[in-house]
Amino acid sequence: MTSARARASRLARTGQSKESACDVFGLRRTTSALLLAVAATGCTTIVIDADHTRTEQRQTAIATPTAGPSPSSASASPTEKSPSDVPPDAAVSDASTTDVAREAGPAAPTATVSVSPVALTNSVMLISVDGLAARFVDAEITAGSAPTFARLQREGSWTLNARCEARISVTLPNHTSMITGRPAVTVPDLPAETNHGYLENFDPGDSTTLHNRGNPNLAYVTSIFDEVHDRGGFTALYAGKSKFLLFRRSYAAPASRVDLLGPDDGRNKIDSFDVLEDTSALVSEFMEAVETGVGAHPDGPNFTMLHIRDTDSAGHAYGWGTDPYIQALELADYLIGGVLDAIATSEPLRNTVVIVTTDHGGIDLGHYNTALHEVVDIPFFVWGKGIPRGRDLYSVSQGRKDPKDEIPMDAIANQPIRNGDAGNLALSLMGLPAIEGSLHQGLSLEVEAPGADDAGTGE
Numbered sequence: 001m002t003s004a005r006a007r008a009s010r011l012a013r014t015g016q017s018k019e020s021a022c023d024v025f026g027l028r029r030t031t032s033a034l035l036l037a038v039a040a041t042g043c044t045t046i047v048i049d050a051d052h053t054r055t056e057q058r059q060t061a062i063a064t065p066t067a068g069p070s071p072s073s074a075s076a077s078p079t080e081k082s083p084s085d086v087p088p089d090a091a092v093s094d095a096s097t098t099d100v101a102r103e104a105g106p107a108a109p110t111a112t113v114s115v116s117p118v119a120l121t122n123s124v125m126l127i128s129v130d131g132l133a134a135r136f137v138d139a140e141i142t143a144g145s146a147p148t149f150a151r152l153q154r155e156g157s158w159t160l161n162a163r164c165e166a167r168i169s170v171t172l173p174n175h176t177s178m179i180t181g182r183p184a185v186t187v188p189d190l191p192a193e194t195n196h197g198y199l200e201n202f203d204p205g206d207s208t209t210l211h212n213r214g215n216p217n218l219a220y221v222t223s224i225f226d227e228v229h230d231r232g233g234f235t236a237l238y239a240g241k242s243k244f245l246l247f248r249r250s251y252a253a254p255a256s257r258v259d260l261l262g263p264d265d266g267r268n269k270i271d272s273f274d275v276l277e278d279t280s281a282l283v284s285e286f287m288e289a290v291e292t293g294v295g296a297h298p299d300g301p302n303f304t305m306l307h308i309r310d311t312d313s314a315g316h317a318y319g320w321g322t323d324p325y326i327q328a329l330e331l332a333d334y335l336i337g338g339v340l341d342a343i344a345t346s347e348p349l350r351n352t353v354v355i356v357t358t359d360h361g362g363i364d365l366g367h368y369n370t371a372l373h374e375v376v377d378i379p380f381f382v383w384g385k386g387i388p389r390g391r392d393l394y395s396v397s398q399g400r401k402d403p404k405d406e407i408p409m410d411a412i413a414n415q416p417i418r419n420g421d422a423g424n425l426a427l428s429l430m431g432l433p434a435i436e437g438s439l440h441q442g443l444s445l446e447v448e449a450p451g452a453d454d455a456g457t458g459e
């Protein structure tokens with residue numbers, strides 16, 4: 001389905017956008033040098049009690065203008081059902097230690113390989129392809145019909161044997177885990193403040209936020225958007241479903257916290273946001289915003305997130321693995337290919353590391369049974385400068401274990417790589433500590449140290 005001509009035309013347009021962004025910000029040849037200024041910091045623990053939070057929220061925020069969703073594009077049409085069978089108190093594995101400690105420090109100065117957290121990059125992009133079941137990615141790669149996913153395997157570190165969050169496999173709870181590093185559901189034997197607790201798969205609107213409708217034991221659910229924005233970086237979230245308005249509302253005034261780190265960057269933690277159901281238009285808008293935003297923040301940190309809806313929509317309408325589903329998968333492959341090409345040729349974005357994963361898989365017309373491999377087995381790709389090329393992600397990771405054919409429970413020892421690892425992995429690759437209050441810590445990646453020879457991101 002890929003049209004080489006259309007692709008070339010689109011990339012030509014992207015190139016024009018790149019040039020203008022470079023010229024405007026005068027950033028040519030500066031990014032790699034400034035990369036080194038992204039300093040690793042020690043662990044930061046921030047405790048906010050309920051009263052403190054309320055007090056802070058009454059203080060005036062510095063309102064940074066953000067791009068809001070256009071009313072015409074953000075239709076409220078939730079199509080998924082909330083899970084009704086989440087077993088919050090199911091048995092856990094026999095592991096007795098929590099998986100929260102980082103065991104490895106940076107490599108020796110002369111080494112070319114470091115273990116994250118390390119200031120590898122000033123920019124991490126998370127792409128979530130909704131409902132992207134691992135088995136169909138595998139089949140499409142094998143068939144030669146997914147050139148971008150094949151490229152991500154060839155040029156990056158990857159696994160098709162990651163897992164979604166334990167006990168739940170739906171869009172909003174699992175994406176909330178990605179951005180907060182928290183499991184969705186209560187984890188037995190861990191404190192009641194551990195999980196984010198947002199288990200519904202729709203946005204009720206009004207004043208609903210992750211903070212007032214999630215785990216009642218949490219006054220504030222800190223996200224990667226807080227961590228990056230409060231350090232003066234650029235953040236973006238572009239999504240294909242209007243339910244993601246929940247995230248924007250949760251991380252903007254008056255719901256969001258004040259800036260607790262360094263200079264006050266205001267309370268709109270997501271600098272650029274939009275919802276568009278037309279994924280091609282969404283990706284174009286997203287890339288334009290990212291290039292401008294990252295270009296304006298060359299010393300980072302920068303975290304940008306793209307949600308592609310079509311695989312999930314086709315799965316619900318026609319079934320996972322049907323022709324429409326496969327076409328949606330190939331569309332995602334094509335669009336992500338354009339993103340990688342743009343990154344590889346963009347001065348502001350050339351050091352960007354891309355994580356590609358999903359919220360869940362699916363079978364038949366849904367994705368609610370977490371006992372099924374078809375539902376919980378997901379891909380997880382990491383690609384970009386400094387990321388080992390062509391490697392099994394488990395073989396270059398520390399702190400996670402390939403689950404083989406098992407479906408491990410909960411976020412304790414011997415965990416697989418999960419989609420809920422995405423946020424903290426992003427911070428780790430920028431040399432930053434984990435999200436405040438998160439459980440999914442300790443996933444470290446072997447990377448080429450900053451200053452090492454260019455690993456290259458081109459084909």
Ligand SMILES: [Zn+2]
Nearest residue numbers: 080131171312
């Ligand atoms: Zn769905």
